[in-house]
Amino acid sequence: MRVASRVVVLVRDAAGYGAALADALRPSPGLTRVSSPFDLPLDKYGLNGEKASGELVSFSDSSGSPQPFPAFLQDSLYRCARAPLLFMDVMLKISIYHLTITVSFFVLPDYRPPVAACAMNEILALISSEAPSIQPVLIVPFITRPSGCFHGMVNATKTGQLTTLHAAEIGASNEFTHLLVDGTIKPRPSLQIRSEPIQCLLEIVRVLKIPTVLLVTSGGQHQGKSSSDSDLEVLQCVGDHVAKHINLEFQRNCH
Template sequence: MKLAPKVIFLVRDPDGFGPAIADALLPSSESKFTRETSSFELSLEKYGIGDRKASGDLIEFVDPHGSPQVSILLLPNYGPPIAACAVKEVLALISSEESSNHTTIILPYVMKALMVNQELANPASSERKVMLYGAEIGGTTDIIQSMIAETATPPLLQIHCESLACLLQMVRVLNLPTVLIASHAPDQSKRSAGQEFEAWYEVGHFLANHMGLCFSKERLQQKGIEKPRSVQEPWRALYG
């Protein structure tokens, strides 16, 4: 399976952010891309897991010559220990000879709690309704530098999604070019549907601008909760 030079990594999180972003990214009229959707499965037998596979949806934006230019990987919301095994196999696919062509991994995320230091804001991002943050992880590419230049330096990040946390750790070790693009949803007690929508929209719109795509507000909607929100162990709040 050959992936595009730009790979957007998303998870079917309980809030519905991942599926909503994946659904709302569409070809722009200027790009002449076509959107193709399929699924994939990767064996986990090497980890002693024979009854499950690393699976997910693959959405690709293909140019008129049939070459994928942007890939979206949408994974289930795995918990441990499946999450680490699944992410490792996905990263092996991304870095394989078949797919490796200076691949950049883009990781969108919406933070739940945040201590904002306005002095760290990039002037290019301060005009938005919702602040966008960018962090370079692992190696770098031109598109990473371009995205970082238009975002603010993030504060201490707390990732409460097992698959995303695993991915951040592994790309550091493997030195795979990765950029985290995050926005901040207000605290749940203060949050309104409109504010959360704006946080999601800013992330999606930013991605579309840098991927040569368009982002549909009409299709930006929650896809439903996969399972009840699990209670996080208190010690997880100590780790980014």
């Protein structure tokens, strides 16, 4: 089971955000999307008969040729023509971005205790053992319905949009995680993630020091907008941000 060095972890939450993101992130030209189920037994944890089940989605270069630069590098190269001093910075970013690497998604059920912690531990062990020689980076998007613990997560921006993307580097950090959090807002220390699988994942990556970026925003109805319009806006906010950094495309209507 091959796993890429860029791994997106999505949970099929009750509101449907995780599944919607998994469906809307599509291959860019030249890439293929392959999906397969997986089952990892949890007997060694004393959970006889229980399994860490889910879907592994892989995006790979079908032609074997290098993938095109992702959008954020294309924009940087364009700016270099007008500002030569940016050249060294852009070359550094290109050197750490592996243009031929594939991207993997783990689309997981909303595990409950005690399965959640054991399942996430097994999945992280799989990622570490099957990823290429370079250390994998995890991208963990999380969209939640507004609640008291997310007060302040949604703010009006200069463009009039009501969606603000928050991001935090967890575990370890590197140049790629810095790029992922660039342009976002750091979440408040009081932020609570009400998702058992994601909570367990974040605790484990802190201990193992696996480079991880948590992306958080709030869905649901915003002032002056229907719930469905607000949901589309937050999905596009997160989807566009993830897609441009891993050379995929976010498509709002995939069916």
